[in-house]
Every structure is written in structure tokens, then in C-alpha cells.
Amino acid sequence: QNPTEPAYVPKGDKKVVFDIPTDYIADRYKHVGVQLFDRFGEEAAERIPVKQISLPRLGDILKLSRQANFSLFIPFHRKISGQLIDIFMGMRSIDDLQSMAVYARDRVNPYLFNYCLSVALLHRKDTQGLDIPSFMESFPDKFIDSQILSQVREEANIVPTGSRTPIEIPIDFTASNLEEEHRLAFWREDIGLNLHHWHWHLVYPFNGPSQIVNKNRRGELFYYMHQQVIARYNFERLCAFLKRVTRYCEWRKPIPEAYFSKLDSLIASRSYPPRVANQTIQDLSREQDQVKVDVTRLEQWRDRIFTAIHSGNVQDEAGKMIPLTEFEGIDILGDIIESSTKSPNRPFYGDIHNMGHIFLAYIHDPDHRHLETFGVMGDSTTAMRDPIFYRWHACIDDIFQQFKETLPRYPSQGGSPNVLSTFWQQSDVNLTRGMDFQPRGPVFVRFTHLQHQPFTYNISVNNTGGARQGTCRIFIAPANDERGNPWLFRDQRTMFVELDKFTVNLQQGQNTIVRRSDQSSVTIPFERTFRNLEANRPAEGTDALEQFNFCGCGWPHHLLIPKGTPEGTASHLFVMISNYNDDRIEQDTNVPCNDASSYCGIKDKLYPDRRSMGYPFDRAPRDGVSTLQQFLTPNMRVQPVTIRFTNRTLRRQQT
Ligand code: CUO
Incomplete structure (x- = not known):
């Protein structure tokens, strides 16, 4: 490199x-x-x-x-x-x-x-059988503080291979607790989280040749994966005694929270510019990057999108109206808002989400007078580190939610709390590939991340009909809002984070479903997030090597369960069995790396669930429903669970 x-x-x-x-x-x-x-x-x-x-x-x-x-x-x-x-x-x-x-x-x-x-x-x-080296190994500077990288180089130059010890990354390297947003740094700066985001955008690019962009329900998946990021972030915020993220929708007002990433680009030999407190986005005029756009444009695009949502139609470039239908509308809106080249009218609806990243990334040097490059918001690899990412995406999500408000409601169909345990874990990742030093040989960094105790769902289902199939959908949300009060369902529904989704075969009468947490359709195992090293690479020509590259997309398993609190965070575990006949997609999904489909889809296949993404929480409640209990129908159950965090650090066993 x-x-x-x-x-x-x-x-x-x-x-x-x-x-x-x-x-x-x-x-x-x-x-x-x-x-x-x-x-x-x-x-x-x-x-x-x-x-x-x-x-x-x-x-x-x-x-x-x-x-x-x-x-x-x-x-x-x-x-x-x-x-x-x-x-x-x-x-x-x-x-x-x-x-x-x-x-x-x-x-x-x-x-x-x-x-x-x-x-x-x-x-x-x-x-299809070729390996792409882990992005983290190729460009460690996008994930790791530059001071650590210089320690790695020093270790490699002085200490011979075999005697080297991992360089520990402190969990508190970007700020102190004087900054209250810093309480969430462990999550925003998680290496696995940022790798997932980079992979997601690699698998679902928004421009390029059409065979690359035109993927099944990609606009809807853009909405859903990022909505889930916000729901998960909000859950973590409540665990840290912070209120839900404040939408950044008032673009003429200053942004009070700052962020200093401490990242340096090895290639550009420049620091990622920090974002200091109380800056306001400004009209951009940066000739070198061919970026010239005013804040007014952003507002115009937003207004046009709201007009489309409330009229129920978007206009394509030829002036033809395309209806925003109950199931396909969200997909079109996703492509318009992101925007991707699948947007039916980019000149008119613009490029609101992407340009928002750019306005924020250049907030420190809007006209390039200081010859500075973009901040972390300018790159999908680094954007999730900055608190403003979540404020920006909460505003974007609000546009999608306004559309969901217009859709028909889903009709009614008729113990002692369990404990989930979380704690810190330390893991080692080899940095050798992305750094040049002699003599070669591995140098590890050791970083600290959240982890949870593995657990099992035991679900009893009484099937009053004949033998049939169902889809089991499992979500979790905090039981109370930031004031400690029970939620209105209207607000709680956007807080539900997906934990798992799978097909079940039900016999007539009583059934017991047993499912392990590590089988989640949302996550991939730690080894795959980091794909660390040749050692984990399957052999040439084997099935396991197929789709190897797609396999890096998936929520990091160590972040499946939000952190909770030492006192225990009261939460609602929601389980639903939906009728498989309404969910089914006829296709062969028996392909490698089909196990993180909830947020990533399946390579070259249709999204494996016919329902709207986020179902049944993607829409406003039917009339008369104001609490979760009232929302429940006979095929749904809520189990109170407690998420308890213990402040201890375990070392991952080397495999
Ligand atoms: Cu993933 Cu704004 O889309 O970063």
C-alpha cells in the first residue's frame, strides 16, 4: 500500500x-x-x-x-x-x-x-472463488489510532518475530468523560461495526455498472439496515443514560457536539480533520473535488421528497408519475434518498443523504481555502465513529418514517424476567498486511469490545391448525424511555432491533423451538468480521471459498445484544410466528454465507422474506393501539428480559 x-x-x-x-x-x-x-x-x-x-x-x-x-x-x-x-x-x-x-x-x-x-x-x-484481503488489514489507518500504528512499527523493527506482544488499544483514546457523547465511543469506534458498514456499502454500491447497482430491494435495504443502526444506537444510549439521538434536521443551526477521530491517513499522510464544537454547515465550493452545492439545494431536495411522500407519487425524469405503493414505495424512496443511480429522477430529487455526508465532512473547510481534506463523515469506512453520523441518519430515517405513516396499518389477527449478560472482551488482530516493515512476521493489536454470554431461546408454540411452516421473528427493545416511563407504542416501535429471523416447521398442538443466539440471521461470527489471516481462509476450490468476499457483510456478533447497565436494563423480547405462505420467496437459498441475510440480503438472490423489511414494526399501529401489549395478536409474545452489564474484561481464547 x-x-x-x-x-x-x-x-x-x-x-x-x-x-x-x-x-x-x-x-x-x-x-x-x-x-x-x-x-x-x-x-x-x-x-x-x-x-x-x-x-x-x-x-x-x-x-x-x-x-x-x-x-x-x-x-x-x-x-x-x-x-x-x-x-x-x-x-x-x-x-x-x-x-x-x-x-x-x-x-x-x-x-x-x-x-x-x-x-x-x-x-x-x-x-467468485478469489479472496479479497480484509480491508482492515489493507488499510489499518482507517480503523486504528495513528499512535498505535507507530508503536506497531516500532515493535516490528526492534522485537524479533515470536517475541512480539500485542499492542493494546485503549478503549478511551478519542475523548474523556467530560464529553458525554464519549460514553458511546466503545460502540461507535468498534472495529467490527465499521467493517460491517464498509462491507455493506461495498456489497450495495449506489453507482457503477447497472448489474452492480440493480440488486433486489436495495433501496429498501438501505432504509432498513440504517434504521436498525439508529435503533441499536438508541438502545445503547439509554443503557448509557443518554437520551435518544437528536435528529439533525435544522441545517442552519450549529452542531454542539464535537468529534476528534485521532485517525491519520497513512497514504495521504494527513490527519482526518476534527470537527470542533458549534460549527454550522455552509455552502460548498471546492473546485478540486468538483463539489459546488448550496445548503438551499439540500432543503429543496428534502421539500420535493416530502411533497412526493404526501402526494403518494414520485415524478420520473420524463415527468411521468410513479406511485409509491404499499410494498414497492419504500424501495423507490430508498434509491431516491440515498441516492443511487436507480433513483428515477436524480436531477429533481437530488442526492440528499450522500451530500449530507459531504456537507458535514467539509464543515471545517467549505471552500478549500485551507487545503484540507474531508473529515471522517466523508468515508463509509470511518463515518460511524462521529456522533453526527447518527444525528444525520436519524433525520434521514425520519423521512422514511413519514412515508411509513401513510401506509395502511397491519390488521389484528387475534415468569421471572430472563437475564442477558454483557461484559468486555479483548481480542487480537494481526496488522501485518497493511504495514510495511522489516523483518516481516505478525504484529498484533489488542482491542477491547463489548461481548455477551451466549444464550438460547426456548419458544413454546401452540399450533391450533394442521402441520405448517412459520417464520419466527425475534426483536428486542428497551422497556422504558429515557425518563424511565413506559413507551407509547408509536415511539417504541422504532426502537425494536432485530435479533433473529428463521423458518420453523410446526406440528399440530404444542411445539418447542430451541434456537441459539449464535445462529442469528443478523450477525456473522467474529472470525468472519475480521477474516483474520490466511489461516482462516478456506482452501482453493472448496464450497466455503465461494462467495468468500460477500461473507464479510453482517452485523458483528459481539454487538448483537446492547450493553445494558450494571443495574439491569429492562427490555422487551418480542417473538412472532408469521404465516410462511405470506413470507415465502421461491428460490434456492442453500448457498454459502446466507446466514446474515437480515441486513445484507443473499448474494445474487432475492431478499429472502417477502414482507416489508422491519415487519411488523415498520408501520404505525392500527387505531386504538397505544401500548405494546395492545399491539400483540395471538401469534406474538413479549417476554420481559433484563440486560445486565458486568464491568469485567475477558480475553478471547486464541484459536
Ligand atoms: Cu451508510 Cu450514510 O450510509 O453511511
Whole structure:
């Protein structure tokens, strides 16, 4: 990743060297080309011949400097990433793709290169079995404080392989408890959480060739995955005795809370600019990034979207009306609001969510007079660290909720509290791949994250009909609001976070369903979030390697259960069995990595549940329902549970 080094990739302790045609060598290395070959060739474990092909012009793609930071939210970066993805997708064979990638690697901005090649490897038919290195290993600087990275380098330079000890990342590195938002830093800065968000946007890009963007219900999934982020964040806030996140919808007012990420970009050799207290977003005019947009535009887009929601129709570019229907409307709105290239009218409804990220990311230097780059909000890899992310997405979610208010209500169909335990856990992740040092060999960082005791659901179902199938849907929400009062259902419904969803076979009469917490359809195991190391990589050609790259998308399992409190946070565990005939999608979902479908879907398949995402909490309650108890129908049950946090730290057993 160091832009001053020629192309090589480490293979264990050894290197693999590409034998490249002389005219592939970047101009600035041409005069030393042959010596470079010799130097790297001698250390090589393997030499890979690179075929000479006629190369397409990289044109505008080269206008983004190799030292710049890269953001998909910036329209110009989006445009050139679309071009580079097109080039990689258009290569006729793997050999041609390899040639193109080797040629581009020394010329193109490294973040741009990594993103576009990852998207192409994910989507090309002939690269389905290939591995993409964990993003965390390739770009540790996007996840880890720069001071830790310099300690890692020091350890690697001084201490021989085998005697190195993990460098511990303190849990409190970005702020002190004088800042009350800091109580949630453990969650916002969780490495697994940020990896999930990066993967989600990699799997569901909002621009690029149409076969990449056009995925089943992608607009609705944008709404649902981010709605769940806000619901989970709010749950965590109540556990930390903070009120629900305040929507950031008044864009002319200053933002009181600040954020200092402490991240440095290794490539750009610049710090991510901090966001100081009480700044206000301003009209943007940054020629270099080709960003010129006023706050008024953002307001215009918002007003047009509200008009569409309340009229029940959106207008496409030709002026034709498209109805926002009960089930498909949310999908269209998701594409309009995000926005993606599936938006039926981008010139009119604009690009509200993405541009919001950009306004906030450039709040410190709106006209580029200080030559500063974007803050963490400008990049999906880092955005979830900043408290403003949640305030912004709460405002976006409110637009979706206003639409949901217009839909028909779901009709009525007719112990001692359980305890969930949470605690801290420390885990080690190897950083070797993304950092250059000699001698090679692993260096670990040790970070602290939330964890919960594994548990089992025991669900008794009395089936009064004949043998049939059902979908079991499990959610959890806090029992009380920030004042300690019971909720109105109207407010509590948006607080429910999905824990699991699965199909059950029911016999006539009494049935007992037993389900383990680690089987959740929301999460992926820790090892897959980090995919740490070659050791966990399945062998070439096996089924397990299929879809390996898609497999990184999934809520990190260690964040399944909110933190709770030492006193115990009273919560409502909700279980529902819905009629499978109304949920069923006819398709074969027996494919690898189909186990985190709730927030990520299944690769190349339809979303595996015909219901609206978030069902049955995605809509306002029917008339006369003001509490959760009144909402329940005979196929639903609520079990009071307590989430108890114990302030102890356990070390993860190394596998
Ligand atoms: Cu995931 Cu705003 O969409 O970051």
C-alpha cells in the first residue's frame, strides 16, 4: 500500500513478485526498472508472469492524486470509480484483469484502486472463488489510532518475530468523560461495526455498472439496515443514560457536539480533520473535488421528497408519475434518498443523504481555502465513529418514517424476567498486511469490545391448525424511555432491533423451538468480521471459498445484544410466528454465507422474506393501539428480559 513501493504482495513471510512488461513500469521508476526487478525478484517466493495487453486509457481516473484521500460520497470520485470498475469488469479474462490491475496499481490512487478492484472481484463471474484481503488489514489507518500504528512499527523493527506482544488499544483514546457523547465511543469506534458498514456499502454500491447497482430491494435495504443502526444506537444510549439521538434536521443551526477521530491517513499522510464544537454547515465550493452545492439545494431536495411522500407519487425524469405503493414505495424512496443511480429522477430529487455526508465532512473547510481534506463523515469506512453520523441518519430515517405513516396499518389477527449478560472482551488482530516493515512476521493489536454470554431461546408454540411452516421473528427493545416511563407504542416501535429471523416447521398442538443466539440471521461470527489471516481462509476450490468476499457483510456478533447497565436494563423480547405462505420467496437459498441475510440480503438472490423489511414494526399501529401489549395478536409474545452489564474484561481464547 505504500505508494513508493513497486507492486508486490506478501505471501506468508515471502513475497510474490509480478514479472511485468517493461512498459508497465510507472514513468517515475522507468530509469531504475531493471534493478528494481532484480532486487525484488531475489526475495521472491514465487514469480507471476503478467501478460502484455493493449491497455485502455486511464484518463480522468489519474486526476485523483495518489496521495489524496478517496470518498464515494464525492461526485467526481464516484464518476472515476465508475469508470475504473467498468474497465475491470470489461476485461475479457482473468489474465487480462490481472494485467490491467498490475498496470493500474502503480498509477491509480490506492484507495480508489482497492475499492474498484474489490467491487470487480465481487461481481465478475470468473472471480467468485478469489479472496479479497480484509480491508482492515489493507488499510489499518482507517480503523486504528495513528499512535498505535507507530508503536506497531516500532515493535516490528526492534522485537524479533515470536517475541512480539500485542499492542493494546485503549478503549478511551478519542475523548474523556467530560464529553458525554464519549460514553458511546466503545460502540461507535468498534472495529467490527465499521467493517460491517464498509462491507455493506461495498456489497450495495449506489453507482457503477447497472448489474452492480440493480440488486433486489436495495433501496429498501438501505432504509432498513440504517434504521436498525439508529435503533441499536438508541438502545445503547439509554443503557448509557443518554437520551435518544437528536435528529439533525435544522441545517442552519450549529452542531454542539464535537468529534476528534485521532485517525491519520497513512497514504495521504494527513490527519482526518476534527470537527470542533458549534460549527454550522455552509455552502460548498471546492473546485478540486468538483463539489459546488448550496445548503438551499439540500432543503429543496428534502421539500420535493416530502411533497412526493404526501402526494403518494414520485415524478420520473420524463415527468411521468410513479406511485409509491404499499410494498414497492419504500424501495423507490430508498434509491431516491440515498441516492443511487436507480433513483428515477436524480436531477429533481437530488442526492440528499450522500451530500449530507459531504456537507458535514467539509464543515471545517467549505471552500478549500485551507487545503484540507474531508473529515471522517466523508468515508463509509470511518463515518460511524462521529456522533453526527447518527444525528444525520436519524433525520434521514425520519423521512422514511413519514412515508411509513401513510401506509395502511397491519390488521389484528387475534415468569421471572430472563437475564442477558454483557461484559468486555479483548481480542487480537494481526496488522501485518497493511504495514510495511522489516523483518516481516505478525504484529498484533489488542482491542477491547463489548461481548455477551451466549444464550438460547426456548419458544413454546401452540399450533391450533394442521402441520405448517412459520417464520419466527425475534426483536428486542428497551422497556422504558429515557425518563424511565413506559413507551407509547408509536415511539417504541422504532426502537425494536432485530435479533433473529428463521423458518420453523410446526406440528399440530404444542411445539418447542430451541434456537441459539449464535445462529442469528443478523450477525456473522467474529472470525468472519475480521477474516483474520490466511489461516482462516478456506482452501482453493472448496464450497466455503465461494462467495468468500460477500461473507464479510453482517452485523458483528459481539454487538448483537446492547450493553445494558450494571443495574439491569429492562427490555422487551418480542417473538412472532408469521404465516410462511405470506413470507415465502421461491428460490434456492442453500448457498454459502446466507446466514446474515437480515441486513445484507443473499448474494445474487432475492431478499429472502417477502414482507416489508422491519415487519411488523415498520408501520404505525392500527387505531386504538397505544401500548405494546395492545399491539400483540395471538401469534406474538413479549417476554420481559433484563440486560445486565458486568464491568469485567475477558480475553478471547486464541484459536
Ligand atoms: Cu451508510 Cu450514510 O450510509 O453511511
